[in-house]
Amino acid sequence: MTSDKTPTVKAPKDPYRWSALGFIAPGVLFVAVLLYLPLLWTTFLSLTEYNGLGDPEWVGVENYVEMFDDPQFLGSVFNTLLWVVGTLLVPVGIGLGVALLTWNLAGGSWLRLPFLIPYALSGIGVAVIWSFILGGDGALDQALAAFGIVDTPRWLVDAPLNTVVMILATAWQGVGVNALLFTIGLQSIPKEPLEAARMDGATGLRLFRSILWPMLRPLTAVVVGLSIVASLKTFDIVQGMTKGGPGRESETLALTMYKETFVNSEYGLGSAIAVFLTVVTLAAAILYLREQLSRKHEA
Amino acid sequence: MRTRKIPLAVALAAGLVLTACGGGGEDDGATTGTLDFYTNKAAWEPDFDELNATSESDADITLNTTGYSDADQYDAFIKQSFRTDKSPGLFTWQTGPSLAELVDEGLVAETTDIWTEAVDEGWVAADMREAYTFDGKQYCVPMNIAYWVMYYNKHVFEEQGLEEPTTWAELDAIAERLTEAGITPYYQTSTLFTFPWFQQLVAGTDPELYNGLATGEVQYTDPRIVAIMETWRDQQEAGWFSDAGSTVDPAVGLKQGDFAMINFGSFFNGSLDGAGMVSGEDYDMFVIPAVNPDLAKTPVAVESGPLCVAENSSQKTLGLAYSEWWMSPEAQTAWSEARGDVAFNPKATVADPMLEELGTTVSGDDYELYDRYYEATPTPILTVALEQFGAFIADPGDPLPYLETIQAEADDYWADQE
């Protein structure tokens, strides 16, 4: 697999060049062959008119023009942005909170468990149970009624409330993973500076700001990066709970893409939306990560 | 860098392979054996497995069933599979424009001989053949048939002293009576199955108008359609429909009295039985009377799911052999027993007496069958219409904006067809 012993002929300054390429090659190959090849095909389809039967017919950028012309497209972009912001605030924030609270706490790993269980539950049960909670006169309305609150909003019907409650449902499942990743980050913090800060009397918020937050940056980058990518692709929970409705009011970009491709057999248009989504996601990820990862080197 | 060029080269090569057309396999000509079968009615997989005992002894064919639970993904994969050597020997599909599309591309095997024999033997009503006929030839055979009727909670009807209506006016009176008693008359949902009441109102008012919508001759903004939507809205405002945002399983909803009636396909018996209701005791059904009392025949929405064979499948002969057996009374009797559904074959025995009776009723002279809105409407229009009806149900108001949105999509669609 690797080529450790390969003599480095050309680059004495970079003695591990071939070795490093050997280490990274399997990862690049897996991703390129299994994930990028299909993406190339999708990009090709986005420039064609194709209904899933017969052969794709080249139409140039027509699908992209149609996409930007569609007023619904803007609605989907808006909902998707709502998802990005919402999932950064709620599951990432609570996840960090849980990680900090359980850190160095006796029995902390057990107290973290309730947050991890939702992630371990299969998606099928989760979609069903949240529909059950948020549906009209569902479990939530019944619980509120017990406290005398009867005039509740229609959680899954009124926009943009339906998007907000679906973000909360997602947070329920996502907090545990984020807490776990932050915990790993806390564990990788070296002891000495921490002890030194403690000696200086730093506790609570000050300890967090001066030591923990900067030291957590590599894992914060992971959590935030993954959160942005995942929220831009939001699909399952919306499809499971509102199908983008009523009308198309809670539709996200991924749902619009799915509808055009699988429901309407407009493969070209669906692919154009997918390409747009991919470009946006990649751009956001690169911008965010480059900034995060380069700042790290100064630390 | 060499390592960067290699993936690119592989990518291009694979891209070329993907673009290359073709697919499918040589028909191996076998008439007995194991047949790969794909269906979007994944919940019926145990029933198909049960049927294997009969098909094995009768025709020496067993089905190897693969079920898909998501209808849209299923459609996409079947379409894709025609291009590969997994081209299906037997698969379920929809009638209407979806089937026409496959026939146009020459992807499904002809079944004219099977139909001719079945009609001659009296195994299937001749008028059922229409939905399977394109340019005078038949494709596929009917897998299941469902009539869209009104199910009702018998206890609620008894408590209120209500009887099955025979006219639309009586049905309206029942709804009013129930509302006064604090009971919600009808079920509705704002996701996906948003069309039944629209379908019922339009077809029951004027079947010609309904057909016109399907063919594009009638506009959704037609004053007659607007008037129908206004009737619907008035009924909404009168509190005749259940909470649009409810996520309760419809069968459970009928059981616990969230609503007294629900317009559903006759396959609903299975769900109600599963929810613990007893057929004929806890629930019953009636054919919904026509809105317009002057209609000579009462229109009944029918949904029929075809069982098709891919033209380029390696199991084409085997699939057709199974299709032929499928039409026989023996097969349909066994199927009706396994599935507990109405049978299209009049010579088959239907296990559930309520469904047996329904089958006899609707094949009588006073009724005429029409294709369900879901199959009758071209897919792009259907997608928009389902969304717009959903939005209308969530916020009943002036119907015109909703209808205009649907019509805009319909205009696009029909313009493309010319």
Added chain:
Amino acid sequence: MSRVIRTGVLIVLGLIWLLPVYLLLINAAKAPETFTTAESWRPTDFSLFGNIAEAMRLSGLGESVASTLLYAVVSPAIAVLIGSAAGFAIVALRLRHGFAWFVAIFGGTVFPLQMILLPMFDAYSRTGLFDTRTGMVIVYTAISVPFSAFVMRNFFTGIAHNVFEAAVLDGASTLRIFTRVYLPMASSALVAIFILQATFIWNDFLLGLTLSQSDTVRPIVTSLAGMQSTYGGAQMSTVLAGGLLVSLPTVVLFLCTQKFFARGLALGQY
């Protein structure tokens, strides 16, 4: 904050988090015949095992267990190794254009999975990988690689580079440094990635639906999802019971791996 307050806050928050789990449990235990949604919060009867048996009968998921277990163990294990190797190359070996290589791998996660399903199905059926366990292991590995590369790359940045230099001075080869120095130090990150990815794969529905058909290859959730549809099939409590049954192994996995995350500040101090 004092330990008591921290524990208190965590307990209250944890209980809120468990409420939906409670609903899931009691409603999965209700008999389909008597099930109503009017009393969501109250347990009415206990027929959980009957519901589980019915879910197994309807979905035939018994046959999927062995294959799903194979995917959920082998794929994340390979992916964790591949991802660590990539992270090692970028961070410890200071691969030139490391960020670009990193983005190339991470980019594998940015597009929606739904979009690559059809071409993948096409490619799999042409290469004979369709409906094979090997094919499933390969695709699950590929899906898991970007995540593990991302986490490992960032985790390794927490390890001082003089750890690497010291090992080089000892005359160790890069492979040896990777397997004997870096991997052991990263055990909690490796375990975390493994369980997160194993859970993801165990609960996968889409790839299984697309790339497999026979009962012995199809993963468990794809089998389970098939039992509910408009056209009848399972009742809600049966679906919930099935979902619960399928979730048991992953919950147990989380329970068993707790000790890996309870070590406090044992790492990264080299």
